[in-house]
Amino acid sequence: MNVNIDVLVVDDDVSHCTILQALLRGWGYQVAIANSGKEALRQVREHVFDVVLCDVRMAEMDGIDTLKEIKALNPAIPVLIMTAFSSVETAVEAIKSGALDYLIKPLDFDRLQETLAQALAHTREPEGEPSPVSAAQCGMVGRSPAMQHLLNDIAMVAPSDATVLIHGDSGTGKELVARALHASSARGEKPLVTLNCAALNESLLESELFGHEKGAFTGADKRREGRFVEADGGTLFLDEIGDISPLMQVRLLRVIQEREVQRVGSNQTISVDVRLIAATHRDLAQEVSAGRFRQDLYYRLNVVTIEMPSLRQRREDIPLLAEHFLQRYAGRNRKAVKGFTPQAMDLLIHYDWPGNIRELENAIERAVVLLTGEFITERELPLAIAATPIKALPEHDILPLVEVEKEVIQAALEKTGGNKTEAARQLGITRKTLLAKLSR
Structure with missing residues (x-):
């Protein structure tokens, strides 16, 4: 039914x-x-x-x-x-x-x-045998090809114990992917411990990761277990791994290789069984080339890479995400909001979203707070979004749709080196549809 x-x-x-x-x-x-x-x-x-x-x-x-x-x-x-x-x-x-x-x-x-x-x-999980992960299970919203590709990657990688490197711009939801990988793995009943590496200086990061003994430094009034020990048997998610210092890179590499840690101020080693998931907005391959990131650590982290699509790469999901955040903040602010005007939704779809999903969420929360009517209009949106130009070709530049489509497909194939599957994914269509268009 x-x-x-x-x-x-x-x-x-x-x-x-x-x-x-x-x-x-x-x-x-x-x-x-x-x-x-x-x-x-x-x-x-x-x-x-x-x-x-x-x-x-x-x-x-x-x-x-x-x-x-x-x-x-x-x-x-x-x-x-x-x-x-x-x-x-x-x-x-x-x-x-x-x-x-x-x-x-x-x-x-x-x-x-x-x-x-x-x-x-195209829009529903198939009936019968459930897929290993769905957007709802991951706490994500979206039905676009880019989202389906991401969910397929999660489903394939989650059951393994391999180290995963999640790469993507800030605000794309990297922590949600880490949580989905953990929840869908054999370690799902064990702890998931998270740490933002960019938020701490080198000494604090060392203590947070590996723990410390009482008296190891000023203020260490008692022994403390580190995040690796807390995550024993489960998963440790290290966000913004590309921001750690060269010294911390050496120490982290040793832990990954030896699967044991030493508290700061102790000579005793502690064996740990941890699956490591790391995330960064930086291109670590470029960081290695520039001498800012250790090549051996990069290879240890980059066993499997998951690429996070930016919001502008999945514009089809913007109305769904906007509605999701609208319901959330309308409830929190006790407002009866019915939706968006077509003009407001058009601006949301055409804006480039440099801050990705996090920026969209903030924009919708702001709009709900400022709203006095039933529908969100362009007046409630942040100025940067409300001023978004809706691109249109001058009359003398208008081309037949078939010619525009042909140019876009050719550009996608050039960008992907002739890889039709990847070109179809980036165009937001199926491979079968792409082949049919190429045939025509």
Whole structure:
């Protein structure tokens, strides 16, 4: 049964809507109806749907325009277009505008059921055997290809005991990945101990990592166990590992190699069984080349690398993240907020987010605090976001969509050295879709 799946049917033919509503409810879906494009947009602003079925020929606003507006509000929603006019031109325009698929009226119900299942496969965990990790389990929000790639990496790496290096810009959620790796591993019932290496000077960091004996230094009034001992049997997550001093690099390398630590002020060694996960925003390979980071430590840490996508690499997730933070801070501030205006959401989607998810969260919290109405507008957003230019080509520079698409695909293939799988991931499409576009 599909009891938790919400479908929006958009058609100005009331009788056709009624038939589809009865059919889809019979299949177990939750179904909402909109008899115009404007009504559909209102519902999409107020509710997150799993899939939209939209007719092309409607009086007030046609299906293509409705599709474009829905995608502007939430690019992650799969939209299926329906039409009684099976022209190739309409199908091409719908797909170029963001439709996931195209259905001919009168609908083939078997085909409809199959297409709905395929659409939902893009946004839902498959039924039956659960995947090792999901976005919700990781405390993450997102359905984009970049997020799915990240979750697949976590699922593959988590069961092993290998050291993991998480690389990504600040604010991308590296600690959430570390927590997911620990929770999905055989050590999940043991401690996960975290430490931000950049927050401490060298002497304090040494004491925090390895512990100290009473009297080892001024202020050491009692013996203290270090983070390695605290994490024994579990996982130790060292954030901003690229910021530690050369001396600490030597001491950390020894612990990793020997799997034993010495408290500061002690000659006694303590064996530890710890899985190490490290994270950094720095390019450690470049740091090694510049002589700022030990090559042998880099190789010890870089057994498996997980790359964190920046927020601008997963723009499809911005509406979902924005809604997630909106609900969180509306509750905390006891405000009845219904959502975002299309203009505000457009600015959020087009902004480059140098601070990534952390910056988005702060922006939404600020907007909720300042809000006096029911919908967040551009007025409540930080000035840097509200002033975001929405890029448009001058009239004389406008190219046919097929030419623009061709140039983008060629650029992606050049950037990835001809690797079609990686090019498809960066473009946010499947490899099968990329191959079909290359064939055309």
